[in-house]
Amino acid sequence: MLIPVILSVTFILFVILSLAPGDVARMVLGQDATPEQVATLNHQMGLDRPLLVRYVRYMGNAMKFDFGRSWTGNFDVLAEFSHRLPYTLLVSVLALLFATAIGIPLGIASAIKQYSLLDYGSTFIVMLLFSMPAFWLGTMCQIFFCLTLRWLPVSGISTWKSFILPPVILGANTLASMIRMSRTSMLDVVKMDYIRTARAKGASNHDVILHHAIRNSLIPVVTQIGISFAGTIGGAVVTESIFAIPGIGTMLINAVKGRDVPVVMGTVIFITIIVGVINLVVDLICALVDPRIDLAS
Amino acid sequence: MSDTTNEKYLLEIKDLFVQYNTDDAVVHAVNGLNLRLKSGEKLGLVGETGAGKTTLALSILQLLPKKVGQIASGSIKYKGEELIGKPDSYMLGLRGRRMSMIFQDPMTSLNPTKTVGDQILEVLQLHFPDLSKAEKDAKVDEMLQLVGIPASRKGEYPHQFSGGMKQRIVIAMALIAEPELLLADEPTTALDVTIQAQILELMRRLKDQFNSAVILITHSLGIVAEFCDNVSVIYSGHVVEHGSVEQIFGSDAKHPYTAGLINCIPDLAKDEARLKPIPGRMADPRHLPAGCCFADRCPHCMEICKTVPPRMYEKDGHQILCHLFEEKDGK
């Protein structure tokens, strides 16, 4: 199921990126290059062939795990991506853990104690986080915690402390989603008829929440995690830029600015595949948690 | 005199007033309701939608929505003990064990992520924690067989059962602790007619087996006639007529509302061109009228009905709340 989607996505991306200025060779060689040199390089890079041919060649190479070399840097796309991926994944996973570990309990607690100070407080935090640009939060926190207070390293990945602030910034938006989603879900579940049935059986509030409400309320939350992940990957670009983390994000930004097509193409494809796989995993988890979902489908 | 009479009744409700405090207005759902139920008695509670029947049932179990629902005044006595004002911990011991409730819609009454067996087992875990696991499992199996569901299916989930079977599961949950009082809120309304009959038959069998008293809430007079010993007709949150099934259906003396309800049912024997509904709608529970609540729909409405609330007149246990019967009552 995933394969045809991947194929078509690569085609669309290829088409989009083919709109990049044809004179890449000139860019690579510089302004002083002679027309002959440009033509030679164009031919070498295969940039003078029709679109479909180029696409087929690209996909052919891709099957052999050859995604080309960077036009502006001197590296192999797949190799560099693999080298940088662990850092991005580490920060992203930490961000997700942060967001779920704090967000879900906070959301559930807000729902249980509706209209309390906790509830209003977390609603306020959610509002703030959804309106705040991540790069601003990141920059301000970096200045405050790293420069002014000197508690944390400003950038890079030198110590374990380098991995405290970036995940928090990256996970801020997901944190807000988790709080809001689990709160809403819990409030919905508590109004359900089967909760009333449980109470009529003599279950205390504590029993009802623990044994009946939580499992049901987590089902939409799991789905939300999957959706948030795609956004988290997009946000990783910003976070890595602020904290100079040598991950996929920094590579991508430079590639976009330098109009380095192979790098952009490869990176976007890889990340799309990763996001697709994550969504499949999320679907599987949903099917495991919710007995109404048929695993076969 | 009052002490011995209290002992006679399993459930005694006096002058109960229940309201919902919403943002717009106060909804007076139950207004001065009186009810007495003996052990093992089958009482039918008849009335249209919005008459306050479900509110009454929830009030007995003290399960009204916490912020909005409020028992304004009155008394609910269970086996002589006043329930209103009792802490939640006391009610937890009663619910599911001594009094249980079946709700209207079986499709949504069961937890979709728990197996059917676990949900029935939960009642035992809550109220008979000392039983061993084997004993509990055996009881669950036994109960499932009693309601006509193979015990082998207890590991399945609610969505794998039909509506009728779901309701049986709900009944199993309600009766496994052998309660003294069963509140059944329109248990068959959401089911089709053939299943209705099966469910009622099941309830009758089980009620006899465990000798539970049953309050059957319904808007169907047919079900009441078939299943119940006594009937209370409810309108605008209070009882307008009470009596045995024979008195309600057979006697000439009737509250005009009851008469209207019985008239609504088309007669198979006669050739009728039109149905005879009761015109108008029930009084707005946010703004109850000063006199009789039924006045604006009553074909026998008199001047006094609009301003003075009627008294309850009684003859041989047949009670009617209507000015029409003033002369008949000696008091």
Next chain:
Amino acid sequence: MLFGKKKKPLSEYSTGELIMFRFRKNKLAMVGVFMFLFVTIFILLAPLIRPYDLVVKQNISHKLQAPNTQYIFGTDELGRDLLARILYGGRISLFCSLAIIGIAFVIGAIIGGAAGFFGGKVDTILMRVVDMLMSVPSALLAMAIITALGNGVWKLVIALSIGQIARFARMVRSSVLTLRNMEYVEAAKCFGSSSRRIIIKHILPNGIGPIVVSATLTLGAVILSISSMGYLGLGVASPTPEWGTIISENKVNIQYYPYLGIIPGICIMLTVMSVNFIGDGLRDAFDPKTKS
């Protein structure tokens, strides 16, 4: 209509008027409306407040001044008036976002409407393309398009629109499909209503609700996207004034001149917050049952 008082009993209002009434009652939503109007008016009146040349005019002798009477928002390290840069920067952040939503809404509605209405092959082809576009995270898709098109405000608008067009197309298609089969449409047909009447009286008010709500809530996300791209220097870059670029170009100085970072950040936050309030208010107004 927005500011009148309730005169008739509730049952006599049309669906549209009821929605407006519920929206009005929502205090947070009204705060959002005022905040948004406030920001928009200021940005629109930018030329009256500060002439454009102040945006680029460098006055090194006045550099890095904290907010004072002459420079209400202070100056940056090149002596440029921060207020001017923020006012004109707001034009890009805000108006481009509105343009993106507008474009996405219109084109998405056409595509989604066509897919839902005609069904069959048209539907399949259109939705395949939409699905493919949606499986790529939107930020990455925008970056790919920027790589292809290069820098420039309008190119940024196109880049961010494509992803949104796909989302809107999906939503509109789903609305059209649902409503086509709704029972009340069949009921209306039974009563003899003409197709046009059905569409106007029934489909439009019920179908458009979720789409309008989604559009408003997405507007906030788009404003954040644009400023993020600006911060990274993709699409728009310094010295073009845009709330994101302003923050990035002043990064080095924020530690000792915090107003350079705080002020543009708060502008973004207030604008997005106001839009979110409006979106939430609209959602509760269209369907009060979902209110918690």
